[in-house]
Amino acid sequence: MNYHEKAKMGTKSVWGGEKDYLVHGASQVPIVPSVAYTYDDMDEWYEVATGRKKGHIYGRNTNPTVQAFEDKVKVLEGAKAATSFSTGMAAISNTLDTFLRPGDRIVTIKDTYGGTNKIFTEFLPPKAIEVQFCETGNHEEIEREVEKGCKILYLETPTNPTVKITDIERMSRAGKAAGALVVVDNTFATPVNQNPLKLGADLVIHSATKFLGGHADALGGIVLGDDEEMVEKVFHYREINGATMDPFAAYLLLRGMKTLDLRVKRQAENAMKLAQYLQKTDLVDEVFYPGLPTHPNHDIAKKQMSGFGGMLSFSVKGGVDTVRDLLPQLQYSHRAANLGAVETTVGPARTTSHIECTPEERAAMGIPEGLIRVSCGIEDAEDIINDFDQAFSYVKNVVKI
Template identity: 40%
Template sequence: MEAVNIDGFNTRAIHAGQEPDPLTGAVVPPIYQVSTYAQDGVGGLRGGYEYSRSANPTRTALQECMAALEAPGIDTARAMAFASGLAAEDTLIRTVLKPGDHAVLPNDAYGGTYRLFKKVAEPWGIQTTPADITNPEAIAAAIAPNTKLVWIETPTNPLLNVGDIAAIAEVAHAKGALLVVDNTFASPYLQQPLLLGADVVIHSTTKYLGGHSDVVGGALVVKDAELAEQLAYHQNAMGAIAGPFDSWLVLRGIKTLGVRMDRHNSNAHDVVNFLTAHDGVSAVLWPGLESHPNHDVAKKQMSGFGGMVSFRVKKGEQAALDICANTTVFTLGESLGGVESLIEHPGRMTHASVAGSPLEVPSDLVRLSVGIENSEDIIADLEKAMTQALG
């Protein structure tokens, strides 16, 4: 039979790693809710499966699909699925760094990533320096002789700054460091950092990949075979794996990633148009705006600008908190990337752990995860909440 063309992103999302089940023909990979596997004589493994921490067919399907989305055409690419984004990050840190090593961190990032480095990795002996990810020269200046890792998020959480992945990869590689890109906000549908020179992509699959606010998970994707081998070893040795049901949920979410992201993009654009015209707003942060300081970089490396929008409220922190408390279609809550719209106050919620650090966020900032509802309904909800809060 002739090979079927699975070059398109949506085709890969639906088929990569997801052949019909060999036993029954089930068209989606079953949830192999199992811990161990019968062996045909000692060491006689069926399909390489021995124990589900080491490998599980549902997790394998997710991992193969993720590698095909983040690194199409790169045969050595490999993905590993974890119990959470932070579990993926921790496994990465303890695989590529050892006490005495140094990492350059983003000066604007998910607070939990910063907390993991400051509170867990630093006491273990890792040194860190935050640097401005929008300025490759600032990153170069932060690199020390013992720097092994340059870590960026792009777009950043919650300020939606954008770093030039290709330029930063060059800077990192020139000094012998690996470049890690947290691709959670963009998802592989909008941006594929490994194709731009990054060495490792990390994801909180809890977000756009899962897409339905019903699972917590993480992933690492790499293209170098040796690094993949080391990470896979640690995935098993440290054990922070994604379980079968969670793997299945993320894989199901991925099938609709492309159609969801198109809708997140266009709804976010509508919300941004509303916010930029609102006189209670002092700044709208979204890389799709031509006035965004990194718009040109975003246009170059992303195929859409995503569903995350932040804005600053002229009247200050209390007004920002009041807006968050007054929406009904937007749910007040942490997390992002689900089909439903979410609103939050980063300073008091997702980024409370970075208060007093170089990553502290403005207190008048509101972050929106724009969902895929009808845009007129989410805008009407925001308008009502802003009128109530701002008078």
């Protein structure tokens, strides 16, 4: 047994996947910016180039720093194989393009990230690929549609931005019974809180830009699975089409992941405290956080997650007008289209997760224009809550909503 299998998540975050890449006595994985790799032995070069021997040929295919990043996430997710990408959306789109062909059918949920939703509504139908949307959380409906036949069952849980929950184990059983490939976007949960492969999924996807990196300074994506041949197909598609991760980004993501366990646990603590505060706030209509007993799928979240994550959202009275008045008053939050960083980050879905969608499309997904997404950082929870409190006070007393 690999000793990493016995280690706790904090230890895996620090040590996982790095030892093979430490050179010249260095304690940190180096950045290897080389585009090409030279060989004196022509036969060895051929063996590496044809995949019969481990090694590197060209940067679009593989890179030592990037491979170290992949190996670390493999350890964290408990996966046997992984391939990385330049962005999270590249990981999603390349995976779908690898397996879907004209005439195929995909079953998914209505509440996926806006960019993912655009792939389903705008890019796949012209390729003669049918996309069937189901109500998120309606497991019976999803099972009925999967039984009709599909190539891929695509899930995202918790969802962006309304943090809805889908039972991965139950849906994986349904998918496999129908011969479908079960793909789960695990970006919001992170490997610290949820491991879809252990719950029966075939492939798990992360936007590494978010919680994995954690410092909002590097783009990346990754796809992982236990079927090495399956992941190899995704890698082959990526190496030819070219959505390759940059080695400097891989280095930054590796460095960020060393504190993943610490960050994510602190962010989850802060999210729970903020969610509880928001529930008692006059200007708030509804709070969405899977850690709250009021969440419609709280029991499923408790079953499949070891923590409820750092993401929450809430809707405000007064809609967009309140959003415009409230958010600029926050002193300890970035108003930006990002999440998972050490700093708290806020924004409405209309300018963050679902900016690509029309107001009508957002409404159809159950996303009100007055919804605010919050990615809790690692600040002291008391300061985050006090900051929101003074912002709400401003809206009530100065703007007088």
